[in-house]
Amino acid sequence: MPPMNHRRSSNSKRISKNNRRAEYYYKIRYFKIQIMYYPYFIAYILIGLIASIMVFWWALSSGQFRDQQRARYLPLHGDEDTAPMPASKLSRLEFYGLFLLALVGIVTSAGVLVLALYTRH
Secondary structure (H helix, E strand, O other), X not given: OOOOOXXXXXXXXXXXXXXXXXXXXXXXXXXXXXXXXHHHHHHHHHHHHHHHHXXXXXXXXXXXXXXXXXXXXXXXXXXXXXXXXXXXXXXXXXXXHHHHXXXXXXXXXXXXXXXXXXXXX
């Protein structure tokens, strides 16, 4: 076996130390990138959960689930004899408001996606 070269030994220690440092910085950067994305997903989940709880609470308090016997036969009975009501100004405003709200949500989601894909860290 050839004798161990002292220089070679210190060089290999330096390389392994640099590798460990590079791995450490990579892990920190990866962790920061992960932390950057999680709040958006958690916010979507919380907003959806809060909205669904509010709608369910409204349905319970306004009696939407009271008459189950009548509700089971509603799809079988047609209301062909009633004429459709013309849309009121309030219902049109509600429609446009909901459309605008959905559009803002889609544009915001697209903006987050574009920023996530095209920004460099």
